[in-house]
Amino acid sequence: MAGEDVSERLDGLTSWHADWRGLRVAVLGLSVTGFSVADTLAELGSDVHVFTESADEEYARLLPVIGAGLWTGSLSTVPESLSAFAPEVVVASPGFAPSHPVIEWARASGIALWGDIELAWRVRDKVPAANGAPAEWILVTGTNGKTTTTRLAATMLVAGGLRAAPVGNIGTPVLDAVRDPSGFDALVVELSSHQLWYLGLQAGTSKVSPHASVCLNLADDHLEWHGSAEAYRDAKAHVYDSTRVACVYNKSDEATRRMVEDADVIDGARAIGFDLGVPGPSDLGLVDGILVDRAFLEDRRTSALEITTLAELAEQGLGAPHVVANILAASALARSLDVPPTAIREALRGFRLDPHRIEVVAVEGGITWVDDSKATNPHAASSSLTAFPGAIWIVGGQLKGVDVSDLVSGRGAASKAAIVIGVERSAVVEAFARHAPGVPVFEVEDTETEDVMARVVELAIGIARDGDVVLLAPAAASFDQFASYADRGRRFSDAVRERLGRGIDDGNDVGSDGPQVDLG
Incomplete structure (x- = not known):
């Protein structure tokens, strides 16, 4: 198929119910993400071949069952089997860096290069929500606090009566949630800088358009993967691309404010700030030890809605400043979907931090x-x-x-x-x-x-x-x-x-989960 015809076909693949049959797709990597990609595309009828340096025994056994091919070997150069396959799309697992030989080959060859997030968005209408529409997406990134904020936001949404789940880089592939037969009202998607780099490759053509998004903070990290601090920052900034309702940013982190200012968003999207100071209109923050919302209410010029108090958070082990900042960010995301402050407060009462987090x-x-x-x-x-x-x-x-x-x-x-x-x-x-x-x-x-x-x-x-x-x-x-x-x-x-003579099983329960939906 000619390059222009392939591009036109891919542009039309924006639904689970579109015709994905026969599309030649090379999947790079066979981790949990790579398998979810292969499984999804095989179910859609695409011609799927996985290329990986090593394969988990269970995944390798399942690939022929679902109808996908498998090639294992060194990927330090482009395998002849891959070039001979002539993929129309390459879907890469997040571990494949921009400098990887196969990624450089795909880009130089003009082959469409996606991550799992792009694919998941295009097929997100497989199981509609109760209102008949696909689940809303909330995107979460940042150098630190992603997992805590993702779990917080999902817990708050559930407390507000929505069927929601934390997915993505947090552990459950988005594609698994998209295909869950019970469906969701909202997905809170944790995104790594690696996943966002792949989204950035489709700038202008990506179909991803979240309801709300946040970059919690920015500091140098993963420089060996991205090549520079600037490239890392640019990848993170893609979280705000095409956001429709709320771009949540950290007022104490100038880099996140600039990301929002520079973002190409949908008309009408609002910038919502958060920090540990007194909030202005359209912000969330602290007033006399009380966490308040001055963004999602009609009279935000002169009023604020109480969410919870620092004293109450401290009693639950959630009083560290960076945790309070994550709570404010998650509250902003939940409020963008009309979750009442009372439900957010109730969700916080049952929330516990992940194990190995303070x-x-x-x-x-x-x-x-x-x-x-x-x-x-x-x-x-x-x-x-x-x-x-x-x-x-x-x-x-x-x-x-x-x-x-x-x-x-x-x-x-x-x-x-x-x-x-x-x-x-x-x-x-x-x-x-x-x-x-x-x-x-x-x-x-x-x-x-x-x-x-x-x-x-x-x-x-x-x-x-x-x-x-x-x-x-x-x-x-x-x-x-x-x-x-x-x-x-x-x-x-x-x-x-x-x-200390306690034995290794005498731990506390700070890692227990709050109310969340089990994907099974």
């Missing part, structure tokens, strides 16, 4: 042990250090091309001590030597994974005194020594409890 592991002998293993970049670690100033800080891992100097010279300089772990310890130790020489620094030398956290806890016990906080906020990825940030956090918690 999770108190133990308090004994006046020492508080906190697991924030999910702080995988400097921006997130800065929020943790703000919540626990003067902590004994456990830091280090894979830095992902990001310089930690500003973090060390800023929040890190107030630490009582630093315990440095991970393969890139030297960069962290040198940052302390240059920018915070008064902070005692202890290194955990190359150690087997099983022993890292035992050594960390041993060092911390030798330093900590009554009233101290020992804070795991690594500011780095975990894959140098651990399976994931969750594995890192579990091992820290286990080591703490074992040393």
Whole structure:
């Protein structure tokens, strides 16, 4: 099929009920996202072939069952099988960076290059909501706080009587939700910068047009994937493309305000700000310890609607400043879909943070042990250090091309001590030597994974005194020594409890979910 004919056909594929039969699609990667893409397109009747360097045994077994082909091998160059297949569309899993040889080949060849989000939007009408329309989409991104805000917003929507679910980068592929036979009124879609980069490739042709969107904050991250801070920022900004109702932004983060100002949105979309200050009209913020909405009410010039109080949030372990900011952002998203403030308050009463997000592991002998293993970049670690100033800080891992100097010279300089772990310890130790020489620094030398956290806890016990906080906020990825940030956090918690004589199962329940819809 000629290039112009392919483009015309793809432009018309905007419904589950369109004719997707015979469309040649190469799917790159066979993770949970890649399989959801292959499964969806196979169900639609497309000619689907998956190309991956390695395949999960279960997914590999299922592909021929659903009618999709599978090729495994090195993708350091473009496989002959891929070029011979001559795909009309390539759908890439988010792990494939812009510099990947296959991605460069697809772009140079003029082949349509999508991510799973573009495909999911085009087929989102498979199971309409109760009103007969496809589910509304709310998009959430940011360097930090995405998962918490996504869960918060979905929980608030459910409390407001909507059938809603958190999906996307949070763990459940959007395509699985789109095909759920019970249908949804709204989907809260967490998007990584990788997924947004793929959306940006279709700028001007992408069909995605969310009801509301937010970029929570921006700080350097994933620079090794994007190639530069500017490219990372540009990818994040695509969250606001074609937003129809509410572009929610962080008033305390100038970059997010500029994103909204520069965004190509649908006429009538409003800019809704949030921060921890007194809100102006069209903002959410704080007044005398009360979280208020001055955006979604008629008399917003002179009035505000109460959502909840700082005191109530603190009682539930939700009082850290960055968590309060996430709550305000999620409230703005929920209010854009007319969820009453009373329902938002009720949702918050049952909400708990994810495990490994400022999770108190133990308090004994006046020492508080906190697991924030999910702080995988400097921006997130800065929020943790703000919540626990003067902590004994456990830091280090894979830095992902990001310089930690500003973090060390800023929040890190107030630490009582630093315990440095991970393969890139030297960069962290040198940052302390240059920018915070008064902070005692202890290194955990190359150690087997099983022993890292035992050594960390041993060092911390030798330093900590009554009233101290020992804070795991690594500011780095975990894959140098651990399976994931969750594995890192579990091992820290286990080591703490074992040393304190509690056993590894004596945790709290801060990771339990609030009211959400189970996708099954």
